[in-house]
Amino acid sequence: MKKNIAVILGDGIGPEVTQQSIKVLDAVAKKFNHEFHYRYCLMGADAIDKTGSPLPDETVTICLDSDAILFGAIGHPKYDNDPTAKVRPEQGLLKLRKSLQLFANIRPITTYASLHHLSPLKAKNLEGVDFVIYRELTGGIYFGKKELSDDKLQASDDCVYSASEIERIAHLAFQHAQKRRKKLTLVDKANVLETSRLWRRIVQEVAVQYSDVAVDYMFVDNASMQIIINPKQFDVILTENMFGDIISDEASVLSGSLGLAPSASVGSAVALFEPIHGSYPQAAGKDIANPVGSILSAAMMLDHFGLTEEAQLVRDAVNWTLQHGFVTKDIDAINSYSTTTIGDLVRDYT
């Protein structure tokens, strides 16, 4: 199989973790006789530094012309505490999501028995945790009209959703639920928000076509508790953009380290794969970042290509390293291995 993969190394630890995934992908290609071609492009603070724009047009062109996108991380602290900065790294990612219509961000939440001791949660709360979050990614308050009054004393962000935006991701989430434990939980704030009431109505309508899937509805404030108190109850969670941002990061702590969690963003055209961790600038260049989130994102990409055996091999390799204590500093501060070493080990196992 021949595949063109657009690679966006991005900011902070993005480059070093993504390089590990590429090593692993190359090993997979060799073993299974595939050809993966990488085309590097710019986004984020890195792109601002080099081109002045957080998302050069060339990046969009290359991405659209590829079979998948592998992305590292975005963000730089120099922009965060400057509320007046006009150009910001995150604009690049948001614009890419919008340009490619990556409307569904999929985040599987798994826990590893060998890492239960790391989780802030008691082991008994972690057993049997296995769910997936479908977060809407191209609508809501992220993309509504933003205004700052001329006197700079009033600001607004509009949150807008249309029925069709809700339907298309609802279908994906229901289809996934059918292949899993057949339960879908819509997380919203329908007791306050008009958009949430639209979500609830449309999901009720779509649900009719998936009568084998049990649906329940949960307010986001309650969901933020349930994810910690009783995470086993969830199978597929469906939610809007802003709530999904919050609860999917929250849920990622269950596994013991944010550094382990992968994600896929899919849409009508090409799909994007990225670890859910951020650019973690304090660790950049130190060869200490956890590459597992990126490597498991690459595994999701292989699945997306239909290469399920290859994807499983990569996951097995990751499990093997975790079980044998080959882990980065975030997981074991004393007996830790470098980013590169973990990448090498996963590659060699693969």
Added chain:
Amino acid sequence: MKKNIAVILGDGIGPEVTQQSIKVLDAVAKKFNHEFHYRYCLMGADAIDKTGSPLPDETVTICLDSDAILFGAIGHPKYDNDPTAKVRPEQGLLKLRKSLQLFANIRPITTYASLHHLSPLKAKNLEGVDFVIYRELTGGIYFGKKELSDDKLQASDDCVYSASEIERIAHLAFQHAQKRRKKLTLVDKANVLETSRLWRRIVQEVAVQYSDVAVDYMFVDNASMQIIINPKQFDVILTENMFGDIISDEASVLSGSLGLAPSASVGSAVALFEPIHGSYPQAAGKDIANPVGSILSAAMMLDHFGLTEEAQLVRDAVNWTLQHGFVTKDIDAINSYSTTTIGDLVRDYT
């Protein structure tokens, strides 16, 4: 001291938990020679059933004419899954917050050594946890313009903030931080939202007047992780309405039961005191609900009246019951006591 207290029993378990607080307040009044007069008024599903309106005008009049408001809980499931219902219980609470300008919701997060075994978190993550959340309560997406298009296929909620709305709660939060460990964390999403950038700018400006308070800024997605991974790091958290709704409920799980957490909502006029739990309709009328959240809210009310000794006595009474295993079913499913019994024990100790 003479005080007029407006009492809103509300929905679900609201009445039964609030009755326990009143018993305790009466004991305090007797012991310390105060006079507390209660005036009962309606709000929520209860008010809709009886008057057709979730917040009768009379309730607002009585509240404005009182020294404080003691409130139970709001909400009924019959409205939640009906996205087309025109009148909903929660509108009553939102309108009350707005009418009385209750712009700051204050939620202390404490953990109890005797209950560490109940928390989903490991005990080591709970030691030393003691922070307070200031949630803005009368602005943001809760109160912005809401629209549903004529064809019912598009909905929107506007999130608006003005500098003055941010300033007034920021001052309260900074003042509280000065009396505590002198640290304030603003939780926002300044990498995406214009309103968050306004929050960040105004908080930076207000901070200049509180140079003894260390300020940091945290994205809400990160905050939702940090509250679980490392809750000790927080002293005072300041945040906008929607983010505050989510992270304060999340934080309440640290103590082991949502049923324990109190809150105060303050503004320019009269203040309101309520447990943070909801109406929990499944438990209503069964005498099993935890009254501690309500009783500790009454203690916050006593503090608000300047009756600090009285408030401390109530808190001591609650601690005594918790330490001696006098707890409701949410805390100990096997050896549990009824709502009324806990109320009686706290009253008798007081």
